[in-house]
Amino acid sequence: GRPLDNKGALNLNKTWPIFNTAPGISERSLLKDQLYSGVTMVDMMFPVVLGQRIAVLGDTKSGKSTFLLQLGANQAGSKKIFVYVLIGKRRAEIDQVIETLTGAGMLKQSIVVVADIFSSLAQSYIAPYAGCAMAEYLWHNGYDVVIVYDDLSAHAKIYREISLLSEANPGRDSYPGDMFYAHSSLLERAGKLSSSGKTLTALPVVLTPSDDITAYLPTNVMSITDGQLIFDLATFRQNVRPALNAGLSVSRVGGRAQTPRQKQITQTVFKILADFRQAQEFSHFGSELSNESRQVLIMGQQLQEAFRQFPTELYASYQQELILEVIIMGNGMRSIDVAKLKKEVKKVAPSKVSSDKDFERVAESLLKKYSIEVEA
Incomplete structure (x- = not known):
């Protein structure tokens, strides 16, 4: 090959086989x-x-x-x-x-x-x-x-x-x-x-x-x-x-x-999304939904909003965990402003969530700040 960045020729003094065998x-x-x-x-x-x-x-x-x-x-x-x-x-x-x-x-x-x-x-x-x-x-x-x-x-x-x-x-x-x-x-x-x-x-x-x-x-x-x-x-x-x-x-x-906390959050999110897809199918028939199904629909929509990212929008692992934990804690009984939550999470320093207790405290604080209770 040849350089395509217009920065001159490369000083090459090493070789490596192109068709190499994989490590045993x-x-x-x-x-x-x-x-x-x-x-x-x-x-x-x-x-x-x-x-x-x-x-x-x-x-x-x-x-x-x-x-x-x-x-x-x-x-x-x-x-x-x-x-x-x-x-x-x-x-x-x-x-x-x-x-x-x-x-x-x-x-x-x-x-x-x-x-x-x-x-x-x-x-x-x-x-x-x-x-x-x-x-x-x-x-x-x-x-x-x-x-x-x-x-x-x-x-x-x-x-x-x-x-x-x-x-x-x-x-x-x-x-x-x-x-x-x-x-x-x-x-x-x-x-x-x-x-x-x-x-x-x-x-x-x-x-x-x-x-x-x-x-x-x-x-x-x-x-x-x-x-x-x-x-x-x-x-x-x-x-x-x-x-x-x-x-x-x-x-x-x-x-x-994954850490134990990540595994716990992930398992909960998978269950919510599975229930969300099922509740969505029932909602298309126009039948009256139970309070539990309505809560699942709210949480599913909040998770979809949390997962929506622009190409330049990147989150550290603890920020991802915080966003999802706040939605899980809301349990579909609170209307969460996910867009504002995502912006606020960016401001949280890693040292603020170094322990599980600190993590729970910050998540509870964010839930109170960016959500309001909804009627059952």
Whole structure:
């Protein structure tokens, strides 16, 4: 590759294999530390763990790249390296990534690997492996690295073109027979080293046209990864940002990284949202709802408002916990001004909630300040 930032040539004196083998089981360690994205819904309900491979699936314009850039921006000031691989993207999309990382002060600790729509098939095919090699080198040299592959659907199509041009026997949907291996060998290179404790976290992006997650590529990648964040247009049209499908998304190792308080809040929120969806269905029939169902509807709406975030809006973990705890404490019996609550939570210093007692006291204070009792 060649530098695209107009800052001159790179002084290169090290090499690393592009097609490297993944670390063996004996070289790996248990994943247990959370990678915070600053996005409340993800961090609390589907936590990403350092060293995890978690797929990001969704239709075009459903908010996948926006979330990934939020995650990248949230690492500013940390010692983590952020590698963003762009495959088959337009210039406008590439510029948006660079502008967002620059605006967040994250570009100085980022590597952006670009294979745009005008790149050759060979360059586009090799882009994710080249990005992985850079990330892997830094990982083995004492850094925690996060790598995004945006997106593997474009990479698969490019590999299909190369395969068909070479007259190899096509498999399902005309993809080459080793399509699964091409992506599994890439994603298996992520993990946590037992020798240093450092991690390489992989977030592959896969397109799901018409929100069909049962297609060949999405199911392939889901079977390789340790969880998936599914963005769908139906949720997007309901003005929910990020447009995560809470029923289909899952983080299989996320629970390990959560504190007891986070686990308790998360379990309660999942139950409220499940009851909320059920109460919503009954409310469509126009039948009279019980007081309990009305409380669930109020809490569900408050949670949706709490989860709604602008791209530049990021929260620390204790701030996320406070917002959700205040809503849970309200129990649907109080009308909470969630927008004002979110602004006030930003002003709370970490030292104010260092113990469970302090946390409860601050949550109660916020509930009294930003809510009024509603009639049953």
